[in-house]
Amino acid sequence: MNSTTSGQPRLLNLEEFAALIRKMREVFQWSQETLAELAGLNVRTVQRVENAKSASFDTRRALARAFEIEDIDAFNKPYIIPTEEELKEEKARFDRDYITLPTFPLSTGRQLAKLAEGSTVDICQPGFEIKREAHEVFAALIDYFREYRDCASEYPETSKFSVYDEMQELIDELLTQQVSIHCATREVHLKVSDSQPDAKPMTVQMTYLIAFEQGKAPDEFAVQKKPDFRF
Template sequence: MNATEQAPQARLLTPAELGLCVRLFREVRQWSQEQLAEISGLNVRTIQRVEQSQAASLDTRRALARAFDFEDVDVLNKPFTIPTEAELKAQKEKFDREHVTLTALPLTTGKQLAKLVELHMMDLSEPGFELSREADETFAELVDYFRDYRDCADAYTETTKFEVYDELQARIDALKTLGVSLRYAERKMQVKWGTDSDAKPMPVSVLYVVAFPLGKEPEQFATPKSGGIRL
């Protein structure tokens, strides 16, 4: 058999193959079924049915394609080249080389967040799912506030810090009311300052503050090993 004959042929996915691909795409991204449901706009039961090899509608396949960032939203409704086991393994190894998996810990109080901010000179804070406009603005206000606090935390006395705790708590509570839960992670990194290629990287501790759907918080999340960090 020659190389051309051995190459996988493009064809429509069976329900079983679609279920397998969806599960693999999801697991490569370190997403739970709940996270995929939130990102795709589908309900969890639909995700479960697809992964259990049950038939999926045209709209369901389109929603999944959008969630996995396919440029063609109809890609799962067209002839599809099934990845070989070796290709899937290579994709997983590439993802692992480019990403680090962090433990997601509960972030529930303003005082807890303030203390974490004091310990880290950098942060990467972002929603882990599509927020409503109101929730997006509330999250942005929270991030702006604790970044401003980090810049001048030394100027606060232990007594005046309670005002900061209360302000942060109010925003955390507002997010919870809007169905948003916060998780945090900490990571040690090497950062090179300036444009000098000979500059020696400096060790820094980075704080991640990530918003997830309330009640659907993951135990871990994956993030690029190199990415935008906010001072």
């Protein structure tokens, strides 16, 4: 791709759009899985786009949202391919606002309980368009996670085994519906009060629990540095 743009704006054909998306993804250093997760698309859809096989109106909108392009219809309009410099500027802006976290699969109730015991705040949500029945099970699992987190210190060790078992049942039920949970954690430093500028930030442990189609979870999450969380 040239470092300068030329010519009049026009609709990109499939080959040009494929090259653009590949280049943008490479500049952002994202895998196809990460781009799919941010766009709310199936990885196979991203692969078809990058292979110049298809790029529907809605897919182009989803990709624009993933790259945080203000006009979500930018890819559906006459367009000039951005320069290398412009892409690098977008990458720098993304790095200011987001960090990338490695993920790991949630497989046991005990694992989820231990995450709850060490968690202060959380972001829990589906990473794809989940069916109603599976969504209800996922919601029940998250409710249990939060309830246990709030009172875990009050549980005798012998009582925790029933918690592990009940969480395991919900995890297993999701797996039967082809849904898996992937997790990530990080420390977040929160400003205690705007009225106390000299106060030391409070450090909390944030947990991310995201539901994916089984076998299609990404190896990493791109998350906001200043997240919208829940205590």
